[in-house]
Amino acid sequence: xxxxxxxxxxxxxxGLAALLVAACLDLPGFGGRSHPYGTRAVHASLTRHTxxxxxxxxxxQRAYDTxxxxxxxxxxxxxxxxxxxxxxxxxxEQPQPAEVARPVRRYALIVLPVxxxxxxxxIAHGQLSPGGGFQGGVVAATALHLxxxxxxxxxxxxxxxxxxxxxxxxxAVSAYLMLGLxxxxxxxxxxxxxxLPYGTFNTLSSGGAVPLLNAAxxxxxxxxxxxxxxxxxxxxxxxxxxxxx
Amino acid sequence: MHVxxxxxxxxxxxxxxYGLATSRNLIHAVGCLAVCQSSTYVLLLAVGYRDGGxxxxxxxxxxxxxxxVDPVVQALTLTDIVVGATVTALxxxxxxxxxxxxxxxxxxxxxxxxx
Numbered sequence: 001x002x003x004x005x006x007x008x009x010x011x012x013x014x015g016l017a018a019l020l021v022a023a024c025l026d027l028p029g030f031g032g033r034s035h036p037y038g039t040r041a042v043h044a045s046l047t048r049h050t051x052x053x054x055x056x057x058x059x060x061q062r063a064y065d066t067x068x069x070x071x072x073x074x075x076x077x078x079x080x081x082x083x084x085x086x087x088x089x090x091x092x093e094q095p096q097p098a099e100v101a102r103p104v105r106r107y108a109l110i111v112l113p114v115x116x117x118x119x120x121x122x123i124a125h126g127q128l129s130p131g132g133g134f135q136g137g138v139v140a141a142t143a144l145h146l147x148x149x150x151x152x153x154x155x156x157x158x159x160x161x162x163x164x165x166x167x168x169x170x171x172a173v174s175a176y177l178m179l180g181l182x183x184x185x186x187x188x189x190x191x192x193x194x195x196l197p198y199g200t201f202n203t204l205s206s207g208g209a210v211p212l213l214n215a216a217x218x219x220x221x222x223x224x225x226x227x228x229x230x231x232x233x234x235x236x237x238x239x240x241x242x243x244x245x
Numbered sequence: 246m247h248v249x250x251x252x253x254x255x256x257x258x259x260x261x262x263y264g265l266a267t268s269r270n271l272i273h274a275v276g277c278l279a280v281c282q283s284s285t286y287v288l289l290l291a292v293g294y295r296d297g298g299x300x301x302x303x304x305x306x307x308x309x310x311x312x313x314v315d316p317v318v319q320a321l322t323l324t325d326i327v328v329g330a331t332v333t334a335l336x337x338x339x340x341x342x343x344x345x346x347x348x349x350x351x352x353x354x355x356x357x358x359x360x
Binding site for chain 1: 247248249250251252254255258259262263266267291292293294295296298300301302303304308312313314315316317318319320323324326327328331332334335337338339341342345
């Protein structure tokens with residue numbers, strides 16, 4: 001049975017490998033000069049005063065795609081919350097604080113504010129420098145969890161009111177939609193970046209709607225990661241199976 | 246070798262597929278899926294590379310002074326990473342439920358359906 005399965009896998013894998021190699025040989029050469037979409041995207045980004053072209057692609061030229069991506073993320077987090085909730089045959093147990101080595105505690109508590117500010121900085125400068133809402137959101141959310149490493153779970157729970165983060169996740173998704181609808185109400189298209197002035201190139205207020213959409217994504221990602229990690233940590237730390245059932 | 250980066254992507258993808266097919270542990274399988282997904286990052290970034298190119302961010306370089314790599318595929322890679330991370334989280338949550346309900350994470354032992 002197992003041998004048969006491996007043989008089947010080898011045949012299928014070899015076929016797939018042959019097709020992939022054939023496809024690779026037909027791709028444009030690595031490092032080539034011709035990038036028609038890239039050139040146009042850079043041009044569009046510069047005319048809309050957005051220094052970070054990737055932010056311009058994500059929140060301006062392909063803002064509608066980002067809406068879909070954000071919905072996938074929202075739905076996945078919702079799915080995790082539903083899957084990881086406390087079942088009927090489980091109960092919550094108060095986690096016991098554990099001893100934390102002193103250097104770990106010191107390092108975590110020193111790095112926490114730095115990491116948090118770095119995350120917020122990366123979100124705020126999404127239209128200027130590499131980074132943006134997605135990356136900054138993850139940095140800011142994981143920064144909070146240094147408290148779990150440095151202190152204990154109770155301390156983390158105090159700085160992380162879960163309902164607040166769940167609500168802000170939903171509000172950020174709605175804010176993104178509202179910003180898109182604002183364009184429709186203002187007489188242009190959904191999520192078109194034409195409503196706000198483009199501002200001065202290479203300053204915080206440049207890029208029209210890009211910084212606002214970026215901030216919405218940043219809040220959504222940060223809240224989503226906090227909610228996700230909270231649910232997984234709850235499973236690991238608090239929720240215990242009922243004995244004898 | 247102008248196809249080597251693409252071949253690396255294909256190799257990484259096939260490695261992930263092999264792991265998925267022979268996996269005896271669902272957590273391991275989720276990890277293999279992440280390997281498959283990382284091959285798409287390699288492919289996308291290889292497609293977008295331009296000789297002598299730098300990051301397509303104009304806060305510290307003058308527009309037009311240097312070639313930049315393709316920003317479109319970089320944005321696609323970003324999308325890929327975010328979707329990959331959330332799908333991994335969802336799959337791990339499913340594995341957790343399976344482990345609780347069936348007491349095993351070996352896909353071969355999951356035969357019957359249970360409510």
